Amino acid sequence: MAYSFPEEVLEHVFSFLSSDRDRNAVSLVCKSWYDIERWCRRRIFVGNCYAVSPEIVIRRFPELRAVEMKGKPHFADFNLVPEGWGAYAYPWIAAMEEAYPFLEEIKLKRMVVTDESLELISKSYKSFKVLVLTSCEGFTTDGLASIAANCRHLRELDLRESEVEDLSGHWLSHFPDSCTSLVSLNMSCLGSEVSFCALERLVARSPNLRTLRLNRAVPLERLANLIRRAPQLVELGTGAYSAEIRSDTFSNLADAFSACKQLKALSGFWDVVPSYLPAMYSVCSGITSLNLSYAAIPSSDLVKLISQCQNLQRLWVLDYIEDSGLDALAASCKDLQELRVFPSDPFGAEPNVSLTEQGLVSVSEGCPKLESVLYFCRQMSNAALIAIAKNRPNFIRFRLCIIDPQAPDYLTLEPLDAGFGAIVEKCKELRRLSMTGLLTDRVFKYIGSHAKKLEMLSIAFAGDSDLGLHHVLSGCDSLRKLEIRDCPFGDKALLANAAKLETMRSLWMSSCSVSFGACKLLAQKMPRLNVEVIDERGPPDSRPEGCSVERAYVYRTVASRQRLDMPDFVWTHDEDSSLRYS
Amino acid sequence: MSTEIRSILSEMEFSGCLKTDLTLGLPGGAPPKPGSKRGFSDMVDLKLGASCDHDEVSVSTPPPTKAQVVGWPPVRSYRKNMMKSCKYVKVAVDGAPYLRKVDLEMYSSYQQLLAALEDMFTCLTICNVMNERKIMDTANGIEYVPTYEDRDGDWMLVGDVPWNMFVETCKRVRLMKSSEAIGLSPKTASNGLSMNR
Numbered sequence: 001m002a003y004s005f006p007e008e009v010l011e012h013v014f015s016f017l018s019s020d021r022d023r024n025a026v027s028l029v030c031k032s033w034y035d036i037e038r039w040c041r042r043r044i045f046v047g048n049c050y051a052v053s054p055e056i057v058i059r060r061f062p063e064l065r066a067v068e069m070k071g072k073p074h075f076a077d078f079n080l081v082p083e084g085w086g087a088y089a090y091p092w093i094a095a096m097e098e099a100y101p102f103l104e105e106i107k108l109k110r111m112v113v114t115d116e117s118l119e120l121i122s123k124s125y126k127s128f129k130v131l132v133l134t135s136c137e138g139f140t141t142d143g144l145a146s147i148a149a150n151c152r153h154l155r156e157l158d159l160r161e162s163e164v165e166d167l168s169g170h171w172l173s174h175f176p177d178s179c180t181s182l183v184s185l186n187m188s189c190l191g192s193e194v195s196f197c198a199l200e201r202l203v204a205r206s207p208n209l210r211t212l213r214l215n216r217a218v219p220l221e222r223l224a225n226l227i228r229r230a231p232q233l234v235e236l237g238t239g240a241y242s243a244e245i246r247s248d249t250f251s252n253l254a255d256a257f258s259a260c261k262q263l264k265a266l267s268g269f270w271d272v273v274p275s276y277l278p279a280m281y282s283v284c285s286g287i288t289s290l291n292l293s294y295a296a297i298p299s300s301d302l303v304k305l306i307s308q309c310q311n312l313q314r315l316w317v318l319d320y321i322e323d324s325g326l327d328a329l330a331a332s333c334k335d336l337q338e339l340r341v342f343p344s345d346p347f348g349a350e351p352n353v354s355l356t357e358q359g360l361v362s363v364s365e366g367c368p369k370l371e372s373v374l375y376f377c378r379q380m381s382n383a384a385l386i387a388i389a390k391n392r393p394n395f396i397r398f399r400l401c402i403i404d405p406q407a408p409d410y411l412t413l414e415p416l417d418a419g420f421g422a423i424v425e426k427c428k429e430l431r432r433l434s435m436t437g438l439l440t441d442r443v444f445k446y447i448g449s450h451a452k453k454l455e456m457l458s459i460a461f462a463g464d465s466d467l468g469l470h471h472v473l474s475g476c477d478s479l480r481k482l483e484i485r486d487c488p489f490g491d492k493a494l495l496a497n498a499a500k501l502e503t504m505r506s507l508w509m510s511s512c513s514v515s516f517g518a519c520k521l522l523a524q525k526m527p528r529l530n531v532e533v534i535d536e537r538g539p540p541d542s543r544p545e546g547c548s549v550e551r552a553y554v555y556r557t558v559a560s561r562q563r564l565d566m567p568d569f570v571w572t573h574d575e576d577s578s579l580r581y582s
Numbered sequence: 583m584s585t586e587i588r589s590i591l592s593e594m595e596f597s598g599c600l601k602t603d604l605t606l607g608l609p610g611g612a613p614p615k616p617g618s619k620r621g622f623s624d625m626v627d628l629k630l631g632a633s634c635d636h637d638e639v640s641v642s643t644p645p646p647t648k649a650q651v652v653g654w655p656p657v658r659s660y661r662k663n664m665m666k667s668c669k670y671v672k673v674a675v676d677g678a679p680y681l682r683k684v685d686l687e688m689y690s691s692y693q694q695l696l697a698a699l700e701d702m703f704t705c706l707t708i709c710n711v712m713n714e715r716k717i718m719d720t721a722n723g724i725e726y727v728p729t730y731e732d733r734d735g736d737w738m739l740v741g742d743v744p745w746n747m748f749v750e751t752c753k754r755v756r757l758m759k760s761s762e763a764i765g766l767s768p769k770t771a772s773n774g775l776s777m778n779r
Contacts, residue, residue: 078653135660161660189660216664245735270664271750273733294664296750298743320747344665344746346655348690352744376655403655460654485653 004032011040020045039063046070047505049087049111050530053559054095065104066130067096071111073508073553074458075483077135080510080551082536084567089113089136090120091565097124105130112136118143122150129181130156137163141192145171152176155208156184169194169217175202184211188237188268193217204229213237216270221249224256231259238268241295245275258282267291274301284308288335291316293342299325307332313369314338319355319376326359330366338372338397339363346376346403357384364391372397379410380437385419389426398423399434405461405486408438415439421446424454431478434458444468448475456481466493473497483508490548491518498526506555510534514552517545522554523561523573529554530561533571540571669749675703675726675757686749692741696728699757706757717757725760 005013014037017023027037043066046052057064071087089111096103103125113136121128128151133139141164147157148171169192175182182202187194196218203209209230218226218239227233243249253276257263263283272295287309292302293316302317302325312333319341321329329336341359345352357380364370364387371394380402389395409416416437424430424447431453435443439462447454448471455478463469469489472482474497482504490513494501501507501522516533519540523531533540534551561572669686682702689695696708696717705719706726717726728740732751740748740755 075653077658078656079659080653135658161658163660242733271733275734293661296747298747320744342661343655343657344744346657346662348746352746376657401655405651405654460656 007036010036014040018043042066043105044068048555048557049092050559050563051505051555051557054092056558058095058099062099063102064096064100065102066107067092067100067103067105068107069111070109073483073506074110074481075485075508075510076110080485080508082534082567082569085534085570086563086565086567087111088565090117093117093120101125102127104128105132107132107134108136109134110136112138113143114138115140115143115146119146122146125151127153129153132156132158132160133162134158134160135162140165141167141169141171141190145174148172148174148179149176152179153181154179155181156211157182158184158186158211159189160186162189164190166191168192172202173198177201177205180205181208182206183208184235185209186211186213186237187215188213190215191217196222200225200229206230207232209233211235214239214268216240216268219243220253220273220276224249224252227256227260232262233260234262235265235289236260236263236267237291238266238270240271241269241276242271242273243276245273250276250279253279254282261286263287265289265291269295269297272297274298277301277305280305281308285310287312289314293318293340296320296344303328309333311335316340316342318342318344319353320344321359322354323356323359323362324354326355327362327366330362334367335369336363336367337369339367339370340374341376342374343376343403351378357381360384361387361391364388369394371395374399374401374434376401376403378403379407380416380419381409381411382414382416382419382422383409383411385416386422389419389422393426394429395423395427396429397432398427398430399432399458400436401434402436405436406438407436415442417443417446421450424450429453432456435462436460437462440464441468441471444471448472451475452477454478457483459484459487461486463487463489466490469493470496473500479503480505482506484510484512486511488513490514494518495521495525498522498529501529501554502526502556504556506553508551508553510551512552513548515546516540516543516549519549519552520573528556528558530557530563530572534569535571536569669752671730671752671754673699673702673755673757675706676759676762677724678703684755686752691745692748699728699755703757726757727760728755729758730755 010033014023014026017026023037023041027034038060039062041061042064044057044061044064046057046067046069049069049071069092072081072085075081087110089108097120101124104127106121107130113133118139121131131147131154144164147154169190172194194217199218203212203226210233212226212230212233213235214226214237216239220239220241220243223238227236257280260283263286266280266287266289269292274297284305285308288311290309290312295318297320299320299322302321306312306315306325306329310332313335314337315329315333317340321341341355355377357377360373360375360377361384370392373395380400408414409419417440420435420439420443424433430451433451433454433456435458441464444463444467447457454476457472457476457479466489468487469484470493472479473493489509494514495518519531519533522529532553533549534553535549537543537550540549562574566572666687670683671686673682673684684695684698684702686695689698699717700706700708705721706717707720708717717728718724719726729737730740730748730752731754732738733753737756743751
């Protein structure tokens, strides 16, 4: 020990390490580094709340200030995870209340958060600063009222896309006059009207406010006054962007916008009246992020707006933009990095807009920095995908959704294997891929051979046999998350690659061909994998063992595999070798 | 490795993968000899019929009709809810003594809307005249042109924009007498309503 640095020195050195990977690596060097590191770790990220237990976390990291956690698997977004499955925040909140009196930040994604949890948060931590709830549910505006009333030093309250039971807008009025610390407020997911006076006063007394995302109920006539009180805003989400056409409303709004010299991001835009869009033109040249994905604006108006935003880096838009609008985007926005095109009419049988694969090809040609795409369309061809791959080998995220599942190349009627094969072959840095369309095992062979940096893969209605799944599991060295629905993948590939599953965060398979017997086997063989069989048809052993389960969710865990909050439609391996069922 | 397994695996082109496979023995037992796949074939029911045949692209399930498929297309319910609205607009017919209201969200196409208006204003019929749809009062032969006021306050011909956009932007509907719609008759503007939208 005479040759080692004193603890304080090591601690100081470690304080420069912010990435979790680096800190994890450091803690593996030796016992004393492990110990020093764990005492000085302040931030933790738990990618799957069931991979570990609150007790284990608290025991290892006694001095945390910030906790970030994810709950339900991604496919829960599309109603594939039944209600009541789990991901409850309360046990964590309750455990942390005792352990971390100085906790400052809680960020949760896809978790069930109750008003009780929110109240507990608001009362337990004297220096609580940041609450971010992304795609969460289970709470009401009463819970928000507790947060507003009790968190004296609150900096961020961000309810991104959460489903909140909206009892009233009164919660906002609970922010005391003494609260002047707000930096970020995102209430865009709420329905009710808040008191506009209270909102204006809150904005006026928050000199550090950088992000303000209003909800639909804030009318356009009120926007100017709000912006005027916060000319330092960097991110603004409007409310409804519609009003009677009046020149005073317009000039008021235009003046207010022109005072916001720091504005970089715009969102909101529900119920847009296109005539009011020019009121924003003065800020467009500084805008780097534009979310118009709830705005029904004709392509021509979109183009007029977008061509003002030469520094645009991120655009989220509805397919009303059409191919012609994407051509214009490709011509004006050379700094574009991320594009998301959402469907305006996802359930319609026929196309309602003229948006095809051509739009994506244009953007991939014209925007040299484009690296992340989410694109909904109704037709695709191998030729287009090959062109896109050639134009844009720098993709790191490529998510394509062709509305008709199993749609072939519309020109040749062949599967889209070659197209997606080109994507994974050319885009060597690809980290995330979602595929749709008619796809055979061949595409998975390409993926297994080429997609070495791929971390997340989403597959639906694809493949012919277990070979497909086997290619992916055996070939994709960096795979962390795999989610599959409605594919003929089953037991063989799963069991042949059981060890691989422990190197990943999770595997989701629903409406595939995974049998209950295989799930039991997998759980028996791999004690650190939790194999959840999620089946609403009753106990799996009431059906033949070869019968496919509705859903299997497999994830690595160091916590008990018998989580205490399992509902009656979830079965996992019982430690004494027989499957538990209720 | 048994010849049976070997031939099955080679059929499926599993070449090169064997080193990554986990051999399945019971926990605590001696590690199986290299290459022994005993546990694999014994414990798992291998259904190797059609899946070995690579010449045909076998799509195992026919694509379900859209209405039946849960969670498809993959649009978050948050987004679906945000796009929803209840859209009641006034409908005026020139010469009628009172107006009606319809919820545009109830319909998914222009056809459906016009059919509903036909029901509501029983004197009206949608006629097929030379492949163009027109709205007529068959009693007195008056033709009507469907128009709507959009959010900008302009009066527009119904049928030009995609249905969904129409629903978003329409504030009220007016069935205007053709004789008043000078310069705006369907023939000159857009060859009748684009009924396939």
